[in-house]
Amino acid sequence: MALLLSYISTSGDYFSTTVFLAAVTMSVASYFLIPILLGGRSENWKNAPPGPVGWPILGSLPNLSNRFHEDFFHLAKIYGPLFSLNLGLKPAIVVSSPEMAAQVLKEKEGMFSSRTITETIRVISYDAHSIIFSPYGPRWKALRRILITELLSPKAFEQFEPLRTSQVHGVLKYLHVLSKSNTQVNIAEYAFTALANLMSNFVCSKNLFDNSKPEGRMMKERFWELIKMLGTPNFSDLIPILKPLDPQGLKRKTSKVFGQLDAFYDKLIAERIAENEKAQLHDTPCNRKRDMLEVLLSYESNDKEHGLEKFSRSIVKGMLSEMFIAGTETTSSTVEWGMSEILRNPEVHKKLVQELDQVVGKDRFMVESDIPNLPYLQAIVKEVFRLHPGVPLIIPRRTNEACEVAGYQIPKHCIVYVNVWGMARDPKVWEDPLEFKPERFIGSKVDVKGQDFNLLPFGTGRRSCVGWPLGHRMVHYYLAALLHAFEWESPPEVLNDMGERVGLSIQKGMSLLSTPKARLMASVYECYMPS
Numbered sequence: 001m002a003l004l005l006s007y008i009s010t011s012g013d014y015f016s017t018t019v020f021l022a023a024v025t026m027s028v029a030s031y032f033l034i035p036i037l038l039g040g041r042s043e044n045w046k047n048a049p050p051g052p053v054g055w056p057i058l059g060s061l062p063n064l065s066n067r068f069h070e071d072f073f074h075l076a077k078i079y080g081p082l083f084s085l086n087l088g089l090k091p092a093i094v095v096s097s098p099e100m101a102a103q104v105l106k107e108k109e110g111m112f113s114s115r116t117i118t119e120t121i122r123v124i125s126y127d128a129h130s131i132i133f134s135p136y137g138p139r140w141k142a143l144r145r146i147l148i149t150e151l152l153s154p155k156a157f158e159q160f161e162p163l164r165t166s167q168v169h170g171v172l173k174y175l176h177v178l179s180k181s182n183t184q185v186n187i188a189e190y191a192f193t194a195l196a197n198l199m200s201n202f203v204c205s206k207n208l209f210d211n212s213k214p215e216g217r218m219m220k221e222r223f224w225e226l227i228k229m230l231g232t233p234n235f236s237d238l239i240p241i242l243k244p245l246d247p248q249g250l251k252r253k254t255s256k257v258f259g260q261l262d263a264f265y266d267k268l269i270a271e272r273i274a275e276n277e278k279a280q281l282h283d284t285p286c287n288r289k290r291d292m293l294e295v296l297l298s299y300e301s302n303d304k305e306h307g308l309e310k311f312s313r314s315i316v317k318g319m320l321s322e323m324f325i326a327g328t329e330t331t332s333s334t335v336e337w338g339m340s341e342i343l344r345n346p347e348v349h350k351k352l353v354q355e356l357d358q359v360v361g362k363d364r365f366m367v368e369s370d371i372p373n374l375p376y377l378q379a380i381v382k383e384v385f386r387l388h389p390g391v392p393l394i395i396p397r398r399t400n401e402a403c404e405v406a407g408y409q410i411p412k413h414c415i416v417y418v419n420v421w422g423m424a425r426d427p428k429v430w431e432d433p434l435e436f437k438p439e440r441f442i443g444s445k446v447d448v449k450g451q452d453f454n455l456l457p458f459g460t461g462r463r464s465c466v467g468w469p470l471g472h473r474m475v476h477y478y479l480a481a482l483l484h485a486f487e488w489e490s491p492p493e494v495l496n497d498m499g500e501r502v503g504l505s506i507q508k509g510m511s512l513l514s515t516p517k518a519r520l521m522a523s524v525y526e527c528y529m530p531s
C-alpha cells in the first residue's frame with residue numbers, strides 16, 4: 001500500500017485518488033474474474049521475459065512513477081536487458097542493451113514496426129492518421145515516401161540551407177542587440193522560435209513566428225503541455241474499462257490545448273486552398289509553392305483499396321501537427337542540454353571556442369559548411385545526444401504479431417520500450433557513463449545515424465526519425481553559432497541543476513538562462529541582412 005500511495009502522490013494533478021482507490025479495491029476483490037470481463041488478457045503470458053510480479057489488474061503501475069525511463073533503468077539492473085511487465089492490463093517489454101535493441105529493432109524489425117497508440121495520441125494525430133503514429137502499412141508508407149523523396153531529400157535539404165542560415169543569423173543579430181543591455185535570455189526559447197519558423201517554411205513557405213513577440217513562447221509552452229500529457233501514463237489506456245471515465249482528465253486536457261492548434265491548422269489549409277483557387281482563376285499555376293501543404297493537398301494515387309486516392313483533411317492536419325511538434329521541441333531541447341553541458345564544463349567550452357576561432361575566425365558568423373571542419377564540435381554533439389536523448393524511450397513501438405525474442409515469447413500488440421536514456425547511463429555500455437566527455441568520440445566511428453545500437457537518439461530502421469538530418473544539422477549549427485558569436489554567463493544554480501521535465505520527450509527542468517556578451521568584431525553583427 002505504501003507503494004500505491006507514493007504512486008498517487010507522484011501522479012500529481014492528473015490523477016484522481018478516488019478513482020484510483022476504487023480501481024484498487026475492485027481489483028483485489030475480483031482478482032480472477034475482472035481481467036476477463038474487462039477485455040484484458042484472458043490467458044497467462046507464457047514464457048515471458050523475466051520481470052516484476054505486478055498487482056492484479058494494475059500490474060506494475062503502483063510501483064512506477066511517471067518517469068518510466070528512470071524506473072525501467074533501475075528495473076533492468078534486477079531483471080536484465082529484456083524484461084517484461086504488465087502496465088494495467090497491457091503487456092509490455094523493456095529493452096535496455098545494445099544487443100537486445102539490435103535483435104528487436106533490426107533482426108525482428110518487421111514484428112516491431114508499429115506504434116503504441118494512446119488516448120492522448122489519438123487527439124493530436126487525428127486518430128493515428130498521420131506518419132508518426134500510423135500503423136505500419138500503406139498509409140504510413142505513402143506519407144514516409146513523400147517526406148523522404150520530396151521534402152527531406154538531400155536536394156530539398158540543400159535548397160533550404162539559405163533559410164536555415166537566415167534563421168540562425170537572425171537570432172545572433174537579435175541576441176547582439178540584447179547583449180548591449182546585459183539582458184538574460186532563455187536559450188531554448190530562441191532556438192525554438194527559429195526552428196518553428198524553419199518548420200513553418202517547410203510546411204507553408206511562411207515565417208509564422210517572431211522572436212520579439214510572445215507568440216513563439218506561447219506556442220512552445222503549448223507544445224510542451226501536449227508533450228507532457230502524451231508522456232503521462234494514462235489509466236484509460238491501460239485499464240480499458242476506465243476509458244469512458246478519463247479518470248486523470250488527460251484526454252479532456254489534451255483536447256482543450258490541441259483545439260487551438262487544430263484551428264490554426266484549419267486556417268493554414270483554408271488560406272492555401274483560397275490562394276490556389278485565386279491562382280487558378282488568374283491562370284498562374286507556376287507561382288504555386290512546392291511545400292508540404294502543396295504536396296499533400298495535390299496528392300493523387302490509384303490506391304482505392306486503402307482509401308488513399310487523395311489525402312483526407314485529417315491526414316493533412318495530422319502531418320502539420322506532427323511536423324510542428326516533432327520538428328521543434330526535440331531539437332530546441334537538445335540545444336539547451338548541449339549549451340548547459342558545455343557551459344558547465346569549462347575545459348570543453350575552451351577547446352570548442354579555440355576550434356571555432358581557428359576554423360571560422362572572428363570576422364564572420366559561422367555557416368553550415370564549417371561543420372565538417374569542426375571535429376570537436378561533432379564529438380560534443382554526439383555526447384549531448386548520448387546523455388540527453390530527446391526521446392528517452394524512443395517513441396514506444398508495438399508488436400504487429402506474436403513473436404520470439406532471445407527465446408522468450410512476446411505477445412501480439414505488446415508495448416515495446418527501448419530505453420536509450422538508460423543505455424547511456426549503463427557502465428556495461430559506456431565507460432564513466434555519467435561524465436560529459438566528448439573525447440570518447442574522438443577517433444571513434446560510433447555515430448547517431450541508427451547503425452550503432454549503443455547510440456540511438458533518432459531510433460533506427462524503417463520507423464527511425466525521418467527528420468534526423470534536419471535535427472542533427474540544427475543542433476550542430478546552433479551550438480556552434482551561439483558559442484562562436486558570444487560569451488555566456490549563467491547563474492551557477494541554473495547550470496548546476498540538470499534535473500529533467502518529463503513527457504514523451506525530456507526537457508531541462510530549470511530553463512537555461514544566460515547573458516550573452518559579443519565576442520566578434522562589431523561589424524559582423526551589423527552587416528547581417530535577413531534574406
Ligand code: HEM
Pocket residue numbers: 131132133144322323326327328330331334389390391394395456457458459460461462463464465466467468470471472475
Ligand atoms: C534532435 C531532434 C530529434 C530527435 C532527438 C528525434 C527523435 C526521434 C525518435 C527517437 C523517433 C522514433 C524513432 C524510432 O521509432 O525508431 C522519431 C521519429 C520521428 N521524427 Fe524525429 N527527432 C528529432 C527531430 C525531428 C525533426 C526535425 C522532424 C521533422 C522534420 C522529425 C520528425 C519525425 C517523424 C515524422 C518521426 C516518425 C517516423 C516514422 O514513424 O516513420 N524529428 N524522432
